[in-house]
Amino acid sequence: MxxxxxxxxxxKKPDCVVQAVTHALTSMGNSARGTHDSALQSARSVFQARSSIAKLFNAPGPERVAFTKNSTEALNLAICGLFNQGDHVITTDLEHNSVLRPLYRLESEGIITLSVVPADKTGRVDYDDFTRLLCGQTRGIVCTHASNLTGNTLDLHRIGQIARAHNLFLVVDASQSAGVLDIDMEQMGISVLCFTGHKSLMGPQGTGGLCVARDVDLRPLQVGGSGTESFSPTHPTEMPTRLEAGTLNGHGIAGLGAGVDFILETxxxxxxxxxxxxxxxxxxxxxxxxxxxxxxxxxxxxxxxxxxxxxxxxxxxxxxxxxxxxxxxxxxxxxxxxxxxxxxxxxxxxxxxxxxxxxxxxxxxxxxxxxxxxxxxx
Amino acid sequence: MKEKKSKLIVTFHTVTAAMAMESACTAAGMPGRLIPLPREISAGCGMAWSAPVEARAQLEAFVKDRAIPAKGWYELQL
CATH class of the missing domain: 3.90.1150.10 (Aspartate Aminotransferase, domain 1)
Known part of the structure; x- marks a missing residue:
């Protein structure tokens, strides 16, 4: 084939990914639920994966990397956790449904208004359209880094400059670009970077996440078990626990971390x-x-x-x-x-x-x- | 059960911060290890850094230097 x-x-995954998942399946406990050796092995593996991902994307630090099961979940978290009643959001024609549908839903519920930067017949956008579509209520831009259909990229440096100039959040779908194109959250002015593990990061399916800039607070979609503050009726607010309710996919994250390390080394x-x-x-x-x-x-x-x-x-x-x-x-x-x-x-x-x-x-x-x-x- | 001894206990808001502590201390050869959070501090679950009380000044300086987000410092009989 x-x-x-x-x-x-x-x-095809690097051998180190297969070995990491196999090792995790045979040796790792729950990453945040104890301090015996199996639990700590898992916690160390998850922490190492956060650290490697933060390094790859120049995210603010491992504590600003939260894991999800894929990009779709990360984008839902970012979009639903960031925007409020009356906000105006700009997106583009290049987007995958993982961006469009959460935005359409907020729009249909009357929470946001939405404008879309059009693409021409070759899939190109006019960057001046981002500025033309601004209004007083504009709060953010949500866009892909690279189209999953054509492979064409959006210039995140340029879009980041527009977002900075107008004090907007910039949410980026890096599903197709993470691991193969340079991504620098700080330089590009990215507020939330959403990624999946099973494509160009070479990890297993069921892994993904989001990197959140230091000055950005997202409302969590889920609350529940956290491994800390058991008698508090509310979920912890500190990152990354804030966005991670329940047991993480530690076995998958071990493979994702190995994939990212392979990319950093290569x-x-x-x-x-x-x-x-x-x-x-x-x-x-x-x-x-x-x-x-x-x-x-x-x-x-x-x-x-x-x-x-x-x-x-x-x-x-x-x-x-x-x-x-x-x-x-x-x-x-x-x-x-x-x-x-x-x-x-x-x-x-x-x-x-x-x-x-x-x-x-x-x-x-x-x-x-x-x-x-x-x-x-x- | 073992005889109780005085221990320095450092707590954290998140497991990620606890892991940052372990990673940094291991790399720098600082004393201590992760233990379950003692009930004297909280009836909840979680983990804490346990070290000899004599290492408090050294660890406080280390944590400050590395900007590790510690939540609280305790000396307990454990």
Whole structure:
């Protein structure tokens, strides 16, 4: 099998991740519920993971890293925990439903008003639109770092400057960029950074979290067991316990921490260069094939290693199925939980076949995928 | 049960702060270890740093220098 669905989940994990999860499953107790060796092993593992994540994103410190089960939960926490009655929020057409649906829900409940920066037919935005959409009640910008459909990025330095200039919160969905693009919370002026563990951070599913700037307080979505202050009727307010009710996924977090350590040791830039070289090789090999339409803006390679395309007017599901059945190449077809961007690209009906590359893919795999598409396009 | 001795106990608001204490103390060779939070301080659960009372000044300076968010300092017979 050639696995090119890494934007959904990275299948191949570093050996250290597998070993960390195995070790955790066989040796770790509950990370905050005692001081015997098994409990402390787990607490140390969770603390190490927080520290590594804070280092990777230049977050204020390990205590500002809270774990969730994925980006969606982190984004719900950030969006529902930050905005209040009457606030105006700006987002973009590039967003995944994990951003859009929490915002739509607050909007439909009459809590916030929402404006959306439009994308053009290649998925690009006009950054002046962020400023044009401001009003007196604008409280924050919620946006992705990189589109899961096209791989195109938003310039967080630029959006962060706008947020700083107008005293706005900046909530970033880093689901597609964490571990492969530079993220510096302080430099970029990010208030809350939401990430998932199972994609480019190379960890297990069921792991994710959010990094919260020091001057930002989020209302928790859940309260309950905390391991401290048992007789208090209220949940502790200190970070990260504030946002973490109940037992953490210590076994998964051990793997996530190992994945982040692998990235720190390998280097984000080295990983990015490898993945982008593969994506560029693939793009160059398919973009001029007859009947192939590639989506997104390829004028710059400041992007993630995602190439979405269609063959003629064939159903993207049929193309993806043929790639799997006839060539054992795994891709993702259909709609990609990014309805507004599909509308902008004109792929709402057809969907798109997404090829996404990772650190463990090879040039040979890319060349096989190009050959397969050449045959299918004939 | 063992005979009780006077101990220095440092408490924290969160397990994360307790782990920061352990990590920093281990790296710097400072005395002490994590124990369950004694009931004299709270009937709740949680963990605390336990060290010889003679190390109090050394640990207070260390915690201040490393900006570790300690909640309280106690000397107890444990």
């Amino acid at each position: 050639i696995y090119l669905d890494n934007a959904a989940t990275t299948l 280097g984000v830039e080295r990983i990015r260069r490898h993945e982008i070289a593969l994506a560029k090789r693939f793009y160059d090999g398919v973009t001029n094939l007859p009947g192939i339409t590639v989506y997104g803006d390829f004028s710059s390679w400041e992007r993630t290693a995602v190439v979405a395309l269609n063959i003629g007017d064939y159903d993207s599901g049929a193309v993806s199925d043929a790639l799997w059945e006839d060539y054992a190449i795994a891709t993702r077809p259909g709609a990609h939980c990014a309805p507004r961007l599909h509308n902008a690209l004109g792929t709402a009906e057809q969907g798109a076949v997404r090829f996404s590359f990772c650190w463990f893919n090879t040039e040979e795999e890319v060349d096989t995928a190009i050959s397969a598409l050449r045959e299918l396009a004939q």
